[in-house]
Amino acid sequence: MAIPEPLHTGTVDFDGRSTWYRITGEPGRTPLVVLHGGPGAGHNYTLSIAGIAEQGRQVVHYDQLGTGLSTHLPDEGADFWTVQLFLDELDNLLKELGIADAYHLLGQSWGGMLAAEHAVRRPAGLRGLVIANSPASMELWLAAAAELRGQLPPEVQRTLLAHEAAGTTDHPDYLAAEQVFNERHVCRLNPNPPEVQATWENIAADPTVYHTMNGPNEFHVVGTLKDWSVIDRLHLVEAPTLLVSGRYDEATPETLRPFADHIPDVRWHMFERSSHMPHVEEEELYLRVVGTFLDSTD
Amino acid sequence: MSRSTRRSAFAAATVALALALTTAACSSSDDSSSADATTSSSAAGSTAFLPQHKGGTLKLVAHAAAGSFDPQVNYTLQYWQLYQSMYDGLLSFKKVGGQSSFTVVPDLAAAMPKVTNGGKTYTFTLRKGITFSNGKALTTDDVVASFQRIFKVSSPTAGTFYNGIIGATACLKTPASCTLKGGVTGDAKANTVTVNLTAPDSEFPYKLAVPHASIVPKDSPTKDAGTKPLPTTGPYMAASYDPNRELKLVRNPHFKEWSREAEPQGYPDQIDYTFGQTVESEVTAVENGQADWMYDPPPADRLNEIGTKYTSQAHVNPLTAFWYATLNVNTAPFNNKLARQAINYAVDRSAVVRLYGGTNLAAPACTILPPGFPGHVDSCDYTKGGGTTWKAADLAKAKALVKQSGTAGQEVGIVVQDDDVNKSIGQYLQSLLTQLGYKATLKPLSANIQFTYIQNTKNKVQLALTSWYQDYPAASDFLNVLFSCAAFHPGSDSSINISGFCDKGVDAKMQTALKTAQTDPTAANKQWGAIDQTIMQQSPVVPLINPKIIDFTSKRLGNYSFSKQFYMLVGQTWVK
Numbered sequence: 001m002a003i004p005e006p007l008h009t010g011t012v013d014f015d016g017r018s019t020w021y022r023i024t025g026e027p028g029r030t031p032l033v034v035l036h037g038g039p040g041a042g043h044n045y046t047l048s049i050a051g052i053a054e055q056g057r058q059v060v061h062y063d064q065l066g067t068g069l070s071t072h073l074p075d076e077g078a079d080f081w082t083v084q085l086f087l088d089e090l091d092n093l094l095k096e097l098g099i100a101d102a103y104h105l106l107g108q109s110w111g112g113m114l115a116a117e118h119a120v121r122r123p124a125g126l127r128g129l130v131i132a133n134s135p136a137s138m139e140l141w142l143a144a145a146a147e148l149r150g151q152l153p154p155e156v157q158r159t160l161l162a163h164e165a166a167g168t169t170d171h172p173d174y175l176a177a178e179q180v181f182n183e184r185h186v187c188r189l190n191p192n193p194p195e196v197q198a199t200w201e202n203i204a205a206d207p208t209v210y211h212t213m214n215g216p217n218e219f220h221v222v223g224t225l226k227d228w229s230v231i232d233r234l235h236l237v238e239a240p241t242l243l244v245s246g247r248y249d250e251a252t253p254e255t256l257r258p259f260a261d262h263i264p265d266v267r268w269h270m271f272e273r274s275s276h277m278p279h280v281e282e283e284e285l286y287l288r289v290v291g292t293f294l295d296s297t298d
Numbered sequence: 299m300s301r302s303t304r305r306s307a308f309a310a311a312t313v314a315l316a317l318a319l320t321t322a323a324c325s326s327s328d329d330s331s332s333a334d335a336t337t338s339s340s341a342a343g344s345t346a347f348l349p350q351h352k353g354g355t356l357k358l359v360a361h362a363a364a365g366s367f368d369p370q371v372n373y374t375l376q377y378w379q380l381y382q383s384m385y386d387g388l389l390s391f392k393k394v395g396g397q398s399s400f401t402v403v404p405d406l407a408a409a410m411p412k413v414t415n416g417g418k419t420y421t422f423t424l425r426k427g428i429t430f431s432n433g434k435a436l437t438t439d440d441v442v443a444s445f446q447r448i449f450k451v452s453s454p455t456a457g458t459f460y461n462g463i464i465g466a467t468a469c470l471k472t473p474a475s476c477t478l479k480g481g482v483t484g485d486a487k488a489n490t491v492t493v494n495l496t497a498p499d500s501e502f503p504y505k506l507a508v509p510h511a512s513i514v515p516k517d518s519p520t521k522d523a524g525t526k527p528l529p530t531t532g533p534y535m536a537a538s539y540d541p542n543r544e545l546k547l548v549r550n551p552h553f554k555e556w557s558r559e560a561e562p563q564g565y566p567d568q569i570d571y572t573f574g575q576t577v578e579s580e581v582t583a584v585e586n587g588q589a590d591w592m593y594d595p596p597p598a599d600r601l602n603e604i605g606t607k608y609t610s611q612a613h614v615n616p617l618t619a620f621w622y623a624t625l626n627v628n629t630a631p632f633n634n635k636l637a638r639q640a641i642n643y644a645v646d647r648s649a650v651v652r653l654y655g656g657t658n659l660a661a662p663a664c665t666i667l668p669p670g671f672p673g674h675v676d677s678c679d680y681t682k683g684g685g686t687t688w689k690a691a692d693l694a695k696a697k698a699l700v701k702q703s704g705t706a707g708q709e710v711g712i713v714v715q716d717d718d719v720n721k722s723i724g725q726y727l728q729s730l731l732t733q734l735g736y737k738a739t740l741k742p743l744s745a746n747i748q749f750t751y752i753q754n755t756k757n758k759v760q761l762a763l764t765s766w767y768q769d770y771p772a773a774s775d776f777l778n779v780l781f782s783c784a785a786f787h788p789g790s791d792s793s794i795n796i797s798g799f800c801d802k803g804v805d806a807k808m809q810t811a812l813k814t815a816q817t818d819p820t821a822a823n824k825q826w827g828a829i830d831q832t833i834m835q836q837s838p839v840v841p842l843i844n845p846k847i848i849d850f851t852s853k854r855l856g857n858y859s860f861s862k863q864f865y866m867l868v869g870q871t872w873v874k
Contacts, residue, residue: 245747247746253747253750253751257751257756257757260741260743260751260757261757261758264739265739266741267716267741267742267743268716268741268742268743268744268747268751269716269743269744269747270744270746270747272746
């Protein structure tokens with residue numbers, strides 16, 4: 001399905017820096033705000049979710065600070081790129097767009113972690129929460145990555161290990177081995193759709209946020225998020241919550257399970273033919289499942 | 299996990315069946331609960347072949363294909379139904395409608411096996427003159443290789459059905475080099491195959507009669523054949539298979555009927571199975587005569603027209619299955635027997651029948667073993683006033699038991715699948731628990747995740763809604779599989795004993811019944827019936843309904859018959 005054209009795009013001021021956003025669809029029912037992953041991936045790869053706009057609600061995408069079309073700050077360090085920074089940026093965006101009183105949030109991967117952080121603070125306007133392909137803690141995420149990596153073909157594992165030991169993780173062989181993992185557990189569409197490709201390019205162009213908060217790749221989380229967990233606060237979430245994951249997702253069921261266990265009003269849909277991006281891997285079904293959930297929580 | 303694929307195929311099928319079938323006009327071949335019940339369907343296969351009906355193309359439609367066509371890999375009803383007229387095992391289920399469809403008969407074996415060595419050795423003599431659809435004659439080597447192949451292709455039931463064969467443990471460990479040494483041997487000269495088990499298994503004949511034990515040529519690939527169907531021995535073979543479009547079955551030119559009850563010759567010359575239609579268009583196609591049968595259950599909003607305008611074309615059949623609620627006996631509040639019994643008294647099975655789609659699609663359930671299933675005894679401990687059949691819920695008694703248990707006010711999470719039917723039953727249970735004084739919450743999970751989620755004790759599931767459909771007609775397939783201590787695996791995603799029920803006394807009785815079944819199946823079934831009632835007294839589950847299925851067929855389709863094991867006998871239908 002073609003990605004719908006935006007109704008308009010713009011920026012909001014965030015402490016002297018700018019957050020770029022894009023709105024799809026005419027005003028109608030409670031709008032949906034999409035939080036991209038990475039961190040630092042940019043909104044592009046989640047654009048198919050704009051298809052929800054056809055169901056009568058606006059869909060807001062934005063680039064988080066340091067990413068895509070928002071202000072880049074390549075010189076800021078680890079103490080700057082915090083969870084709180086992105087929570088503040090989201091609050092600012094909701095306020096500036098005038099939707100803080102009633103909105104849905106859909107966070108993909110890191111975006112879902114951020115959305116959970118937002119939700120445990122019990123914001124009054126949050127009507128429905130979608131946590132898509134996100135771990136509830138980095139400890140679980142790392143364990144899943146290790147397990148999935150252990151299932152890669154032996155020669156791929158050997159390549160990864162050899163270059164990691166030699167410190168040559170930018171070697172083409174290493175990148176090719178990493179690609180094997182990505183094709184299995186990140187996006188199974190080959191080639192990746194253009195909007196997903198655009199996100200990879202975003203990260204390559206300015207990896208500041210990704211490298212600082214995450215690390216060099218999907219199975220080496222050495223950044224500031226290394227010890228992150230929201231598990232002990234999930235019981236505080238008041239909004240009805242939909243969990244989304246893929247059968248081959250790097251966010252394995254184990255990593256999402258605490259959301260299912262501790263959020264009081266929760267449901268979970270696993271997409272059988274998807275990995276980490278069911279919104280592009282099974283787009284039509286995804287829009288229907290998410291749309292039905294949002295309809296039930298307006 | 300192994301059963302879930304087949305199970306989910308059923309579950310998916312029943313989902314769309316739900317909601318209101320407003321008319322009771324459909325023809326029905328309901329069995330009564332007695333073991334000798336007959337259906338209204340003709341008992342195809344046992345009657346003589348009627349040559350005037352031979353020929354034509356039978357047209358089947360389904361929303362989607364069912365994946366790999368490998369009979370030793372596929373675990374869906376959708377294809378098991380077709381395999382009945384394609385692949386053969388040493389034994390098979392009788393190809394007739396009604397209760398006799400549960401009977402195992404010799405198929406590629408000339409007679410039932412000679413069982414020696416205290417029930418551990420089965421010796422089969424092969425029929426002579428059977429040829430695969432590729433023209434090669436069936437030999438003992440093919441049989442031995444097929445048993446090895448079960449493990450080499452990691453058949454879903456390799457570890458559950460066939461792990462009792464000597465050598466199976468090694469084969470499960472390293473499938474690629476599976477030899478089943480000492481387990482399965484062939485004697486080409488004597489034309490015999492011998493299977494040695496590590497222990498007697500009264501259910502082994504059933505396990506040999508399901509498609510995973512099909513005999514395929516010895517040179518078949520030792521991996522999932524996928525979309526390249528293997529040669530058959532039965533009346534039909536696949537001419538082409540494209541899961542996105544169509545499966546075409548044509549006559550196996552080498553087939554000659556060797557046993558009318560095991561593998562009767564088919565009527566249609568060709569069977570075209572088209573995929574990719576919407577369920578709505580499937581109904582229309584059958585109504586217009588463009589298709590002869592639809593796999594998917596008709597959607598709710600078409601049931602009325604089917605029941606009024608196409609009465610003679612709708613066939614309703616009860617399934618040997620039950621939908622039930624599990625109560626976690628190891629976690630509060632259901633670690634209290636009185637609390638469990640309270641739920642059993644409180645649930646109105648008739649209300650659940652309505653939520654499922656009405657009396658044409660389900661019947662109230664009181665026992666674990668479904669009516670018509672070996673061992674089943676009509677008994678209904680938890681209905682108002684007691685008795686043998688469901689009458690009404692006893693809410694007053696339930697409330698008194700909750701009070702007596704001291705569990706009122708506790709929180710109860712209910713985990714259901716996220717489709718409309720399961721959710722609505724979940725909502726009903728939620729409101730009922732609230733009425734009883736619990737704080738109930740509902741957690742809908744997609745079907746593919748719910749089944750494993752509710753099995754894992756780590757998730758501390760207190761109450762879950764699930765279902766179980768028979769693999770083969772033995773009481774142990776429900777009672778031993780679902781309620782034995784051995785079926786409870788804490789911390790695992792495949793702990794099918796979801797209630798965590800483990801009673802040493804009941805376990806001992808089940809072992810006795812399994813042993814009795816080796817020599818006296820009738821006596822064993824009596825024992826199983828008593829075990830069912832003993833478990834129900836402990837109340838680890840709430841049986842809710844026994845589902846039924848609707849087959850919607852074209853006007854021209856004749857000789858409809860329903861096997862309780864594999865459903866409509868496709869090859870026995872005629873279109874001329």
